Amino acid sequence: MNEIVTPEVAEDLVSAPFFLRGEVLHGTDVIQTSRDLGVTFATPRIPFDRAVPPRTEVPPLLNVPLAEIIDFLVETGQRLLASENPHMQECIERMCRTHILPRAVVENTARHAAAYLDKRVLMAEVEQNFPDPRALDEWVPKEDFTGRRSFVRAFAPRLIHVLPGNSPGVAVKSVAQGAMVKAINLFKMSSADPFTMVAILRTMADLDPTHPIVRSMSAVYWRGGDEATERVLYRPQYFDKIVAWGGGDAIANVIKYIGPGFQLVSFDPKTSISMVGREALVDDATIDAVADLCSADVMTLNQEACVASRFQFVEGDEAAVDRFCARLHHHVARRAAESGDVRPLDRDMREAVESMTLMDDEYGVWGRTDGRGLVIRSDEPVDFHPINKTANVVRVDSLDDAVKWINVATQTVGFYPFDRMATYRDRLAAGGAQRVVHLGEAGPSTIGNPHDAMYPLHRFVHWMAHEDGRGRSA
C-alpha cells in the first residue's frame, strides 16, 4: 500500500482528460491527488469559457424530442458494454489505481450501471417524474377555472453536478437524467473517479461528435472546496441549480454559494439499516437464510454506498441474536472474500472495536478489524459509522424499540418478515426514513421511484410559464 503513495515519475502519471461539449482536452497542468489512496493524477487547467456556455444560447437539446434523446442514450449504453470500447477499458484501468474498490467490483458496477440506459427504464423514469411528460417537449396549454390561459414548459435547465466518488453508477444516471431534462450540464468529477464520466461522454462523441446531447455536456475536475474555481462557477448567472451528491462537508461547502437564483438539489448523505423480526430466529435454517439476505444489504458496493445497511436491529433474546450474528458474520465474510477487497478498518474504528472486545460482558464481536468482515452485537447502536464490511447488530426486545433510532439520515430500511412492513412504514416515515424494502433487496429499486424523498427530474427542470391572458371576453 505504501508504494502507491510515492509520486510516480512523469511518464507514468495517470492522466485525467476533460470533456468540453464534444472536445477532449488533455493536459498535465495540475497534479491532483486522489482521496483514500493518495494516488496522483494530472489534469488540464479548466477553460472556464468553454465549460460555461452563455445564457444567450438556447440549450442545444431544447427542441430535440425526448424520444430521440432516449434512443441516443440507449445506443450509448450498448457502446459502453461493448468489449472493444477503448474509452471504458482505459477508464477501468485508470480507475483501479485511484479507487478504493477492487477491480472486480468496479467492472461489475460499470456493467450494471449501463443497464440503466434502457428504453423502458428511461421512459418509466420520465413518466414517474412528470404527470405530463409532454412538458419536456413542448409548451403545454393550460386553462384555469376562471378562464385564464397559459402555456407551461419543463424548460431545459442549466445544471452543475457534483458527483460522488463511491459509485460509477451515478455517472451513468447523471448523464442520462441531465440529457432527458435537456439541460446544459457541467459535471464536477470526484478524485476517486475522475474518469468514468469522460469515458461515457467520449463514447457518445464517437457516435456523433456534433449531437446536441454531446454539445450539452462538459466534465472537469477540480479539488472540492477549491475557492478559486468554485467562486467562478457557482453563480446563478451561469447555472440554475447545483445537483450535489455528497457527504456532509461537500454539501456544507456548496451551501455557501446558494442564493437567489442558484438552488441546491441535494442527494444528502444517508445511512441505511435493517430490521429483523423474531420470526427470523425460529430455527437454524431460517436464521441462516435471513442472515444471508441481511448480509447482501450490508455488503452493497462493499458497504461504500448509502443503501448499504449499517445497523441491524434484531428482535430476540441474546442467545438467539448471537446465533444470528454468527451466521451474519459468516455471510459478510464470504461476500467480502469473494470481492477480494481487503482493507483494514480505520484507526478510530479499530480503537472502538478493541475497546468493545475488552468490554466483552456487554458486547459480542465476531471477526476482527482486518477488513474481512466484522459483526458487533450491542444493546444500542455503536457511536461510530460502521463501514468497510462492518455490521452492528443491535439486539431489541421488540422492533418497536428500534423505531426511535430512525432519523432524518436514514434512507433505506431492509425489513423481515415482509408481512410486518405495513405495520411499521408510517412510523419509519415519521422518523425520517425514505424507503422500506424486503430484507436483501436494498440494491434494486422500483424503476422511477422517488429518491431521497423527491422526484429528481421534476426538481431539475426550470418550470416556465407563458401566461396568455383570458381566453373569452368576460
Place this chain on the structure above:
Amino acid sequence: MGTAADKLTSLVADPERFAFSAKELRETQVAALDERFRERRDRIKLLGLRARDAGIEGIARIEDVVPVLFPHTAYKSYPESYLMDERWDRLTKWLGTISAHPVEGVSLDGIEGIDDWIARLAERGHFISCSSGTTGKSAMLIASQKDMDWSKVDTVNVFAWGSGVVPAQDRLIVGCAPVATVPKNATIAKAQYDAFANPEWPRWNYPVPPITVGSLTAMVVMRKKIAEGTARPDEIAAFEETSAERARLVADAVPATAQFIIENRHRKLQLSGLWSGLWQVAKAVRDAGYGREDFDPDNSIYVGGGLKRAQLPADYQEYVFETFNIPADRHFQNYSMQELNSGMPKCREGGRYHVPPWIVPILLDKSGDEALGHAEGEREGRAAFFDLSLDARWGGVITGDKVSLDYSPCACGNHGPSIRDDIARYADLEGDDKIGCAGTVDAYVRGVA
C-alpha cells in the same frame, strides 16, 4: 521500575539533557522500551490485546514498539452512551482497560455528574485529565500521583530552559485564557506559580466560568441527543442561551484583564494564555493608550496551544510582544500534548523543539501503521512518541501531527533529536474532497461543535 528507564528519567533536571544524540541514547531507549513493555503488557489490558494481535514478545529495536503504540484516539474509545446514561460503573471498567494500575475500590454510589465521578477517582489516586478533540468526544487520560509530581518538575524546567526566565519568584502571573479545570492543568499552574510568581501577588485568573469536564461532556451529550432526535426544542433553546451567555462573559473578560494589567504595569509580568486571548487583551491595552514604554523590559510570556482556528492579523505575535515589552528572545514555545507527560521546549538559537532523553520519538508513515526507519538527518512523517516518564498509562502514542524530525545537531549546540517549527495536523491538511453519498446523521446536526 526498569533500570534503563530510570537512567533516562533521572535526567529530568540535568541542564545538559538535550545534548545527548539519538545515537548515544538509542541502546538505553530500546532497553527502556522493553522494560516498560514487559512490566505493563499484563497490566494494561488494551496493550495486552495489541501485543497478542501483533505477536509481540519484547522490544529489540525501536521500530518493534510501533504495533503497540496507542493512537491518540485510544483514550476516547469508550461508547458515548456511558456518558449519556451516566453509567459510571461501565466508564470505570473501561478506564481500567487503559490504566497501568487497577482502578478499584472507587465508590460509585450517588454520583452526581461526571465531575463528581472524577473527584471520586482522584480520592483513590487516579487523576483524570480530559481533552476535547475535533470529534467532540472527550479523551480521558488517567494519571497517578507520580505523574502529577513529574509534571510539576518538568513544566518549570521546560519553561525555564526554553524562555531563559529564571525561577526567581519575582513575577505577577496574569492568565489570559479560560483554563480547563483538570488535575494536570491545576498542577502545572500551581508549579508555575510556585516557581515564578512573587508569593505575595495572587495569580490573575481570566474571569470566565471554569471549563470543567462536566461542561465539556454536556456539549457532547447534547450533540448526541440532537443527532438522535431526542433533544426537545426547549432543551436546545436553553443550550443556545447558555452558549450565548458564555460568549458574553468571555467578551467581558478581555476589558477586565486589560484593566488589571494596566493597574499592575509597574510589576514584572508573566502573561499566559492562548494567542487569541492574548491578542485581544493586548488590543484593549493599546486602545486604552498603553504600550511598550509602560511595561517592564523583563516581562515574560507563556503561550499554550496553537491558534485553535482563531482569525488573527498576520502580525499577531509581534503585536503582543510589542504591547507588553516582551524581549525577542523570550518567545517561549512548547510542543506537547495531553497524551504525553512531558514537554519539548523550543530553543531560542535554532528555533526547534527539543526532545528530552526520556521521550523516544518515532517517525511513522502518513497512515501511522509503519515506522519510516528514520535514523539520521531530517525527515517528515507522522509523529509518534514514547514518554518513558508516564506511570499510570501506556507511554506510547501516535499523534495526528505531521512533523519534520531531525537527528542532526541543532544550531543551539544540542545534539539531541529536534522537531522543526512547522508542525501541522494531518486532519487539517486533508481538506474536504471526499464525496461519497454514504453519510451519518452528523451532517444534519447544527449548532453544537
